[in-house]
Structure formats: C-alpha cells, structure tokens
Amino acid sequence: MTEPTFQPDKPAPSPASPPRKPQPRSRKPARRGLPRWASIILGLALLGLAGALLLTVCVVMLWPRLPDLNKVTDYRPDLPLRVYTAQGTLIGEFGVQRRAVIAYDQVPKQLKQAVLAAEDSRFFEHGAVDFTGVIRAALADFGAGGAVQGASTITMQVARDFYLSPEKTPLRKFVEALMAYKIENTLSKDQILDRYLNQVYLGQRAYGFAAAAQVYYGKPLTELSLAQMAVLAGLPQAPSAYNPQNSMKLAVWRQHYVLGRMLALGDISKQQYDDAIAAPLNVLAGQGVLHYSVDADYAAEAVRQIMVARFGEAAYTDGYKVTTTLLDKDQTAANAAVRAGLLAYDRRQGWRGPERHIDLPDGEHAATQAAVAALKNAHDVGGLKAAVVLQVSPKTVVVVRRDGQQETITGDGLTFCRPGLYDKAPAAKRVVVGSVVRLLKLPKGGWEIAQLPLAQSALVSLQPQTGAVQAWVGGFDFNHEKFDHVNQAYRQPGSSFKPFIYSAAVAEGLAPSTIIDDAPISINPGAGQPLWQPHNYENHFAGPMPAAAALAHSDNVCAVRVVLAVGVPYARDHASQFGLPLDQIPPYPTMVLGAGSFTPLQMARAYGVFASGGYLVQPTLISTVVDARGNVLFTAPKTALGQPDAPRIISPGNAYLMTRMMQDVIHYGTGAAAQALGRTDLAGKTGTTSHFFDAWFDGYNHNRVTITWVGYNQPRSLGRGEQGASVALPIWMQYMRTALQGDPDIPWAAPPDVVQIPVNPATGFASVGRFAVPNAKEAYFLQQYPPLDPAAVPAQLLGAASGAAAAAAVGTAGGRLTSGFGEPITSGTPTPSARPAAKAQPVPQQNNAPFIVLPGLGK
Numbered sequence: 001m002t003e004p005t006f007q008p009d010k011p012a013p014s015p016a017s018p019p020r021k022p023q024p025r026s027r028k029p030a031r032r033g034l035p036r037w038a039s040i041i042l043g044l045a046l047l048g049l050a051g052a053l054l055l056t057v058c059v060v061m062l063w064p065r066l067p068d069l070n071k072v073t074d075y076r077p078d079l080p081l082r083v084y085t086a087q088g089t090l091i092g093e094f095g096v097q098r099r100a101v102i103a104y105d106q107v108p109k110q111l112k113q114a115v116l117a118a119e120d121s122r123f124f125e126h127g128a129v130d131f132t133g134v135i136r137a138a139l140a141d142f143g144a145g146g147a148v149q150g151a152s153t154i155t156m157q158v159a160r161d162f163y164l165s166p167e168k169t170p171l172r173k174f175v176e177a178l179m180a181y182k183i184e185n186t187l188s189k190d191q192i193l194d195r196y197l198n199q200v201y202l203g204q205r206a207y208g209f210a211a212a213a214q215v216y217y218g219k220p221l222t223e224l225s226l227a228q229m230a231v232l233a234g235l236p237q238a239p240s241a242y243n244p245q246n247s248m249k250l251a252v253w254r255q256h257y258v259l260g261r262m263l264a265l266g267d268i269s270k271q272q273y274d275d276a277i278a279a280p281l282n283v284l285a286g287q288g289v290l291h292y293s294v295d296a297d298y299a300a301e302a303v304r305q306i307m308v309a310r311f312g313e314a315a316y317t318d319g320y321k322v323t324t325t326l327l328d329k330d331q332t333a334a335n336a337a338v339r340a341g342l343l344a345y346d347r348r349q350g351w352r353g354p355e356r357h358i359d360l361p362d363g364e365h366a367a368t369q370a371a372v373a374a375l376k377n378a379h380d381v382g383g384l385k386a387a388v389v390l391q392v393s394p395k396t397v398v399v400v401r402r403d404g405q406q407e408t409i410t411g412d413g414l415t416f417c418r419p420g421l422y423d424k425a426p427a428a429k430r431v432v433v434g435s436v437v438r439l440l441k442l443p444k445g446g447w448e449i450a451q452l453p454l455a456q457s458a459l460v461s462l463q464p465q466t467g468a469v470q471a472w473v474g475g476f477d478f479n480h481e482k483f484d485h486v487n488q489a490y491r492q493p494g495s496s497f498k499p500f501i502y503s504a505a506v507a508e509g510l511a512p513s514t515i516i517d518d519a520p521i522s523i524n525p526g527a528g529q530p531l532w533q534p535h536n537y538e539n540h541f542a543g544p545m546p547a548a549a550a551l552a553h554s555d556n557v558c559a560v561r562v563v564l565a566v567g568v569p570y571a572r573d574h575a576s577q578f579g580l581p582l583d584q585i586p587p588y589p590t591m592v593l594g595a596g597s598f599t600p601l602q603m604a605r606a607y608g609v610f611a612s613g614g615y616l617v618q619p620t621l622i623s624t625v626v627d628a629r630g631n632v633l634f635t636a637p638k639t640a641l642g643q644p645d646a647p648r649i650i651s652p653g654n655a656y657l658m659t660r661m662m663q664d665v666i667h668y669g670t671g672a673a674a675q676a677l678g679r680t681d682l683a684g685k686t687g688t689t690s691h692f693f694d695a696w697f698d699g700y701n702h703n704r705v706t707i708t709w710v711g712y713n714q715p716r717s718l719g720r721g722e723q724g725a726s727v728a729l730p731i732w733m734q735y736m737r738t739a740l741q742g743d744p745d746i747p748w749a750a751p752p753d754v755v756q757i758p759v760n761p762a763t764g765f766a767s768v769g770r771f772a773v774p775n776a777k778e779a780y781f782l783q784q785y786p787p788l789d790p791a792a793v794p795a796q797l798l799g800a801a802s803g804a805a806a807a808a809a810v811g812t813a814g815g816r817l818t819s820g821f822g823e824p825i826t827s828g829t830p831t832p833s834a835r836p837a838a839k840a841q842p843v844p845q846q847n848n849a850p851f852i853v854l855p856g857l858g859k
Contacts, residue, residue: 079319092300203239298474319628496687552669
C-alpha cells in the first residue's frame with residue numbers, strides 16, 4: 001500500500017468540509033500594474049503640481065494686494081521728541097516709542113556681526129527666504145515635537161515689523177515671505193539691515209539698537225563694549241525674557257550664545273570671546289527708566305509742555321529736536337548744589353527714622369531674597385539708594401541693596417542714624433531688621449545711612465543780557481516729585497523783595513548814604529484795624545543808619561519807612577515794571593517785607609534788571625527747534641537791549657546804585673558768607689519769610705543771575721534760625737563756585753548818570769565848605785539828585801542834624817523823601833522827574849504762564 005504524497009500547497013480537506021468545485025480559468029490576459037515606487041513618485045509629482053498651481057494662484061491673488069513699500073523705502077518711523085543742552089547732550093526724550101535712528105555706516109561693525117550671528121548668519125548669502133534654514137528649523141521642530149526654532153530671515157522680520165502682526169499662522173508666514181521677496185527686490189541688503197537695526201523692538205519701549213543702548217546703558221551705541229553689544233543682539237528673539245533689567249541670568253545666558261556664534265563664525269577671536277565673557281555689563285538699574293549724563297528733567301519737562309502746546313500730539317511722533325540754552329557744567333553743578341544743600345539742612349533736623357518696615361523670613365538667604373523683592377520698585381532718589389537692614393547692632397548695620405549687593409555700615413556711616421540704633425529709641429526712629437533705609441555714598445568711600453529730605457528747593461540761573469537759562473533745577477529729584485518749583489511754586493520772597501522798593505526810592509532821590517532811622521514805628525491800617533508795628537529780627541533797633549546798611553542787614557523797619565516815603569501805589573507800580581505781575585503784589589506796606597508770591601523764575605527775571613544795567617530781558621530756555629528732516633523751525637532771536645523785547649526799566653544809575661547796595665549785603669551784611677568765593681563782583685539779597693517758611697538767596701554778577709529757594713511744599717517752618725543766609729545761600733555759593741570758574745572778576749563801573757561826592761556819614765549831607773568833616777566819605781548819587789548842601793538847609797534843621805543821634809531819617813511828606821524833621825531832602829536840589837501814574841488798585845489778572853520766550857515758533 002502506497003502512502004499518500006504530501007503537498008503543502010494543497011492541504012487536505014477537512015473531513016467535515018465538502019469538496020470544492022473546480023473554478024473555471026479566466027481566459028483574459030493578466031494586467032501588469034505600475035511598480036509601487038513609480039506610483040509614489042507619480043503621486044508626489046501630482047501633489048507637487050497641485051501645490052505649485054495653488055501657490056501660483058495664491059501669489060497671483062496676494063501679490064497685487066501686498067502693501068506698497070513706502071514705509072521701508074521712505075523710512076520715516078515715529079520718532080520721539082528729544083531735548084538737548086546747548087552742548088548737544090541729550091537730557092529728555094518723550095514719545096510712545098523710544099527710538100533713535102542711527103545711520104548705517106555709524107553702527108559699530110561688531111554690533112552688526114553680533115546681530116547677524118544671533119538672527120541670520122547667512123543674511124548676505126541667501127535670498128528673501130533661507131531654505132536651508134527652513135529645512136534645519138523643520139527638522140529641529142520635528143525632533144522636538146513642537147516649534148523650537150524659527151526660520152525667519154532678517155528680511156522677513158523687517159516685513160513683519162513694518163507691515164504684519166506677530167501672530168503665527170501659515171497664512172501670515174506666507175504673506176511674510178512674499179513681502180520679504182518684494183523688499184529684497186527693492187532694497188539692498190545693507191538698506192534692509194539698516195531698517196532692521198533701527199526698527200526692531202528690544203524691550204522697555206525701546207525700538208532700535210541706538211535707543212536700547214540709551215535705555216539699558218545710558219550711553220550712545222558707539223560707546224558700548226562687545227559684551228554689552230552681545231546682550232542687545234540677543235534681545236530680538238525674546239525682549240521680555242532676555243531683558244537684563246528683568247533677568248540678568250537669562251540675559252547673560254543669551255549673551256554667551258551670541259558670543260559663541262560670533263566665535264564660531266570667525267567674527268571674533270578666542271581672546272575677544274574670553275574678554276567679553278568676563279567683562280562687566282554695567283546695566284542701569286530701573287525698569288525702562290532713561291538715564292542721561294546730564295540730569296535736567298525739570299527743564300526737559302518744561303520744554304515738553306511748550307512743544308505739545310505748539311504741535312499737539314505730533315510733538316511725540318514727528319522727531320522734533322529741541323536745543324536748550326542749558327550748559328552741561330552749570331546744570332550738573334546746580335543739581336549737586338541743590339541736593340547737597342537739602343541733605344545738609346535735613347541733617348540739621350535730625351534722624352526721623354526708617355522709611356518703612358518689611359517682615360523678613362528666617363534664614364539669611366530667604367531674608368535677602370525677600371528684601372531684594374521688596375525693593376524692586378524702590379528706585380534711587382537724588383543719589384540715595386534704597387536698602388533693607390539684615391543685621392543691626394549699635395556699631396554695625398548690614399544692609400542689602402535692590403541689586404542684591406550687601407553692604408556693611410560702620411563708623412562714620414552710622415553717625416546720622418545713631419539715635420535709632422539703641423534699644424530705648426522711640427519706635428518710629430528705631431533701626432531694626434527689615435527697616436528700609438537710604439544709603440549715601442561718602443566722599444572717602446563707603447556708605448552712610450541717610451534719609452530722603454522732606455523739604456524742597458529750586459535753583460535757576462540765567463545770563464542777564466540774553467535771558468538764556470543756563471541751569472534749571474526744580475526739586476530734589478524729578479522722578480520722586482515732578483512738581484517744578486522753578487516755575488510752578490509761588491512763594492513769598494521775604495526780604496529779597498526789598499531791592500525793588502529801594503529802587504523806587506532811588507528813582508526819587510534815595511542814595512546808599514541816605515540816613516534812615518531804624519526806630520519803632522506804628523502804622524494805622526484803617527478804621528477798626530489794629531496798629532501794625534513792624535519789627536526787625538530779634539526785635540533789635542539800631543537807630544539812624546545809611547540806606548545801604550539798612551538793606552545789607554535786611555532791616556525791616558527801615559524798609560517800611562522807605563515804602564511809606566515813596567507811597568504804596570507808586571512802589572507797587574515800580575516793582576511791577578521788573579516783570580513781577582501787579583496782581584501778585586499786595587497793595588499794602590507789607591509788600592516791602594515780601595508779602596507777595598512769586599516763582600523763582602519770576603525773581604530771576606526781576607533781578608536780571610539790576611544785572612543787565614536796567615533792562616527787562618525775558619528768560620529763554622529754547623534755543624532752536626529742528627524737525628526730523630533737519631529743517632530749522634525756530635531760532636531764539638538775539639536780545640536787543642533797549643528794544644521792545646528788552647525795554648529799559650530803570651536808569652543805568654539806578655541799577656548801579658542798587659548793585660552797590662547789594663554788594664554791601666555780601667561785603668558785610670546777611671550774605672557775608674559769600675565772601676568765601678573770593679570775588680568782588682557779586683551782589684545779592686537774602687530773603688526769609690515770617691516763621692521761617694521760605695528761605696531765599698537772589699544774587700548775580702555781570703554774567704550770572706542765580707536764584708535759590710528752600711521750603712516745604714505745604715508751607716511750614718524750616719526751623720528757628722533757618723534763614724536765607726543759612727539754608728539758601730550755601731546752595732547758591734556751591735553752584736556759583738563752579739559756574740563762575742573761568743569768568744573774569746570785573747568791577748562794576750559807574751555809568752555817566754552817577755556822580756561821586758564826599759558826604760558827612762552821620763547826616764548824609766554833602767561835606768563841603770564850613771560843613772566839611774574830617775571823616776567825610778565818598779558816596780554815590782544819581783547825577784540829578786546830589787546830596788543836600790548844608791548851606792541850603794534851614795538853620796533849625798541843620799542844628800538838629802549836627803549830631804549822629806539826631807541824624808536824618810526817612811519820613812513821609814507830600815509823597816516824596818523827606819528828612820525826619822519834615823523837610824524834603826530834595827530841598828536845594830533839582831526837582832525829581834515825574835513819576836508814572838500810581839495805580840491804587842490791582843490790575844486785572846495777568847497771564848501767569850511760565851515766562852519763557854518762544855516767539856514765532858513755526859511761523
């Protein structure tokens with residue numbers, strides 16, 4: 001029996017399965033299909049063709065709809081208003097966008113290399129789209145499972161920044177690529193990179209690298225180091241994340257990446273790389289706060305207000321450049337003087353205690369972190385840095401600053417705050433862990449614990465012949481308090497108002513040698529009113545004295561006698577001719593003691609009349625205004641003394657006699673401390689109001705009129721004894737010591753309408769003939785008002801006046817100056833010239849806007 005043959009391709013049917021019926025064979029020939037690989041290629045070709053057709057349709061449809069390229073070809077970005085000193089130093093920038101356009105050939109080569117290394121190293125090799133970069137980015141994204149690498153070229157970024165939104169959609173990317181091709185067909189590579197460097201956003205409202213250099217480093221782009229440039233070059237990818245003012249750690253990480261790319265591309269050597277990695281960055285503190293080499297924020301804000309009033313909102317976008325009359329050296333000196341003066345005054349008032357207190361967690365590291373976080377918004381104020389106390393003992397205080405730097409304060413650094421270092425100190429004054437204090441750099445190094453002064457100050461200085469303002473400081477720190485005390489604070493001038501009343505008397509015949517009796521006086525102000533009895537400081541009465549001495553020692557009673565002698569209406573009208581608004585001068589005798597209210601800028605204009613020889617010159621802050629294209633819109637006209645823009649207010653002789661009297665203020669009067677400046681050409685007047693609310697010193701020489709004021713915003717006493725001589729004069733002196741460096745010390749020459757005649761110092765009468773005295777002194781007079789000739793004086797008056805005790809005093813008779821015996825002192829001399837019509841009532845309200853000349857701007 002033979003065994004069945006095994007056939008693997010024909011399995012035996014299952015016993016349960018019925019046998020299969022044989023199938024008839026098809027007689028059709030077999031079809032031979034395309035190979036699988038050929039099918040794939042064909043499909044891809046068809047898909048590519050469809051894609052190409054779709055792409056062509058999209059291009060044909062979208063290309064005509066693309067915006068024109070005027071924005072990049074005729075590049076006119078929104079440019080902020082910029083304000084400069086007379087030397088061209090930037091002091092202010094105002095606009096929604098902080099932008100500074102810099103010419104392409106002025107951009108440092110290393111910055112261009114850094115930007116290309118970080119953003120588009122093949123920029124000069126590829127077209128509008130870098131397809132190699134696209135493939136590289138696609139592979140990186142595929143490997144990471146998401147978008148981790150961009151493929152935008154610099155040209156594509158320019159297209160996006162100028163025309164498109166930042167949204168990330170396929171359509172927007174496609175349009176971006178089309179715009180990039182359109183840009184590349186119109187502009188050169190250098191032009192495209194130029195637009196990018198000036199347009200790209202770099203954080204803190206800074207657009208363009210020139211603006212970013214100012215924001216983050218406070219200096220021009222051309223002065224940055226390679227290390228600093230690399231930080232800026234790393235910002236475009238993520239301005240918020242890599243902002244060195246927000247996160248220094250991330251900024252440095254990105255900087256290292258940029259420097260590494262530059263090294264790999266051969267842009268820098270290994271030594272340059274190592275040096276840049278180790279170089280300090282010196283990033284400015286503050287979130288987007290602009291820093292300038294010359295601090296003139298108050299003046300810049302005054303300019304901003306003028307420009308907005310003239311040009312509206314366009315002032316912020318049209319790129320106007322305003323050059324002021326400020327001088328770098330003077331402005332810097334003024335800031336230093338105001339801050340030093342206020343800190344010195346504040347020290348005399350004693351330690352008030354820490355600014356506030358924060359609760360710190362346990363542990364040094366945690367406490368330091370919490371302290372730095374609490375100081376995030378505590379910016380420097382007038383050079384005073386905020387800090388939090390970490391450790392405290394009677395001899396040592398450890399603090400941490402807002403930048404995380406710890407400082408150990410000992411010795412002299414604790415002198416001022418020592419009253420708060422003892423356990424028994426009042427709670428408000430105690431310095432404890434968590435106290436927020438201020439640090440002041442000591443001249444010899446190290447830090448001192450200080451405090452922010454509560455009082456404020458103002459200093460304004462101008463050139464009297466032109467009115468050009470050369471220094472303008474409206475307070476301790478603009479970022480701490482923006483109220484400008486130069487042209488917004490109306491304060492009582494105290495005795496610094498007296499020279500205007502004395503000038504009125506000089507116009508009527510008063511001379512520096514005229515004797516005035518400093519004796520008690522009572523004035524009846526009217527029915528039902530109590531008698532007014534003016535008194536001097538410390539209620540001291542000196543008796544008869546020359547007018548020059550009365551002004552030098554700021555004698556109040558003598559000043560009241562002078563205003564009564566010339567008459568209140570006339571004195572008030574005369575003072576208003578100095579540019580002091582009449583409605584701000586009270587129509588009462590108290591005006592002579594400074595009962596009105598004026599700004600320091602108004603007082604500077606008024607004192608400029610004395611310094612200029614009698615002319616009223618308007619203060620000028622703006623020198624030129626130029627638009628973005630360099631067209632000059634305004635140039636301050638040259639002042640022509642004696643013309644309508646600078647009329648003569650008082651005679652040359654009047655100005656000279658008043659200057660001599662105010663020189664005596666410095667020679668031996670209340671301003672004697674100014675002798676330390678070692679000059680003979682200085683003149684001025686102190687001013688202190690009742691209860692020591694306001695302190696002034698208003699002084700000048702031929703080339704500078706400088707006004708200083710100190711007081712509290714809400715008027716209150718500066719403290720007994722805190723007068724103009726002790727509070728305001730030191731500020732004036734510190735400023736003038738610097739401002740007058742190099743200025744010749746020129747004596748004041750007597751003008752032709754002044755004569756010099758010997759007088760009896762006891763009477764003020766001429767020392768002539770048989771009335772000549774051995775101790776006669778040369779005195780100055782207006783030519784039309786020589787001293788009394790004793791031979792022409794009635795015998796009874798002459799006899800009464802023979803002794804110093806009975807010397808003449810100023811009284812009132814007929815509205816003209818008289819002796820204390822009722823005889824006109826002009827007896828025997830030419831009759832005084834006619835006076836202007838007196839105004840007994842205030843004139844209607846006048847314009848109290850800042851007195852800054854801006855005539856014809858833009859006309």
